[in-house]
Amino acid sequence: MVAVDVGKRSAAVLVSDAQRRRLLGPIDFPMTAAGVAGVITKMQAVLPAGLIRVGVEAAGHYHRPLASPSVWAGWEVVTLNPAHVCEQRRVMGRRRIKTDALDLEAIIELLLAGRGVPVGELPASIAELTAWARLRQRRVATRVATKNQLLGQLDRCFRG
Numbered sequence: 001m002v003a004v005d006v007g008k009r010s011a012a013v014l015v016s017d018a019q020r021r022r023l024l025g026p027i028d029f030p031m032t033a034a035g036v037a038g039v040i041t042k043m044q045a046v047l048p049a050g051l052i053r054v055g056v057e058a059a060g061h062y063h064r065p066l067a068s069p070s071v072w073a074g075w076e077v078v079t080l081n082p083a084h085v086c087e088q089r090r091v092m093g094r095r096r097i098k099t100d101a102l103d104l105e106a107i108i109e110l111l112l113a114g115r116g117v118p119v120g121e122l123p124a125s126i127a128e129l130t131a132w133a134r135l136r137q138r139r140v141a142t143r144v145a146t147k148n149q150l151l152g153q154l155d156r157c158f159r160g
Helices: 033-046 082-091 100-112 124-157
Strands: 002-006 010-016 022-030 053-057 076-080
Touching: 002 100, 010 033, 010 100, 022 033, 022 100, 053 100, 076 082, 076 100, 082 100
Parallel strands: 002 053, 053 076
Antiparallel strands: 002 010, 010 022
């Protein structure tokens, strides 16, 4: 089990086995290509062969670069709801304390319980729908900007 707690510029990782023994971490690393490559190298040195589950706590949009199957090639990647992680921390008796280490322990417990939404490639229909929605957003934004510019020019020409 690999638990990943994501921040704005850095992330923390904890590696554990199915018997809840820590194999590595918690380790903080920068969210750069070199930082991720370095921590994956450290993890591969201590991880046993077999199925490896990576749990990434969703954190706004900050978690998206690390919640990709291409980053964790060959490993099962799941995202976890932050409310579930908070509830698990409460169940563990640490409701009011929020640290990366406690979040990582809660993520490990959720992974062992089989929680999390698998991350995968988007189906073609969802990807097409996303592209159409973004196209519409751009068109609406252009229309609004043009309208605002024209109204501003009219206000300057015809005061009051």
